[in-house]
Amino acid sequence: MEKVKTLRMPIYRCNCGSEILVVPDLAAMDRAIQKHVGHHNRITGDHLTEEALTTTILRVISKMSLPLNEY
Numbered sequence: 001m002e003k004v005k006t007l008r009m010p011i012y013r014c015n016c017g018s019e020i021l022v023v024p025d026l027a028a029m030d031r032a033i034q035k036h037v038g039h040h041n042r043i044t045g046d047h048l049t050e051e052a053l054t055t056t057i058l059r060v061i062s063k064m065s066l067p068l069n070e071y
């Protein structure tokens with residue numbers, strides 16, 4: 001019987017507590033970022049921009065060591 005390794009998708013955790021799934025589909029990730037910025041600003045009173053959040057997420061994932069798919 002073959003083993004399938006279950007991989008955990010990378011998630012960015014914002015300092016407000018929300019999580020954004022980092023997906024290979026950049027359009028979907030962009031929509032998630034846009035949605036989160038409004039939510040973040042409403043609940044924290046901070047002024048977070050899409051550019052700042054995108055930069056932070058890219059910086060975090062560039063330092064991650066993501067596992068390779070193994071089947």
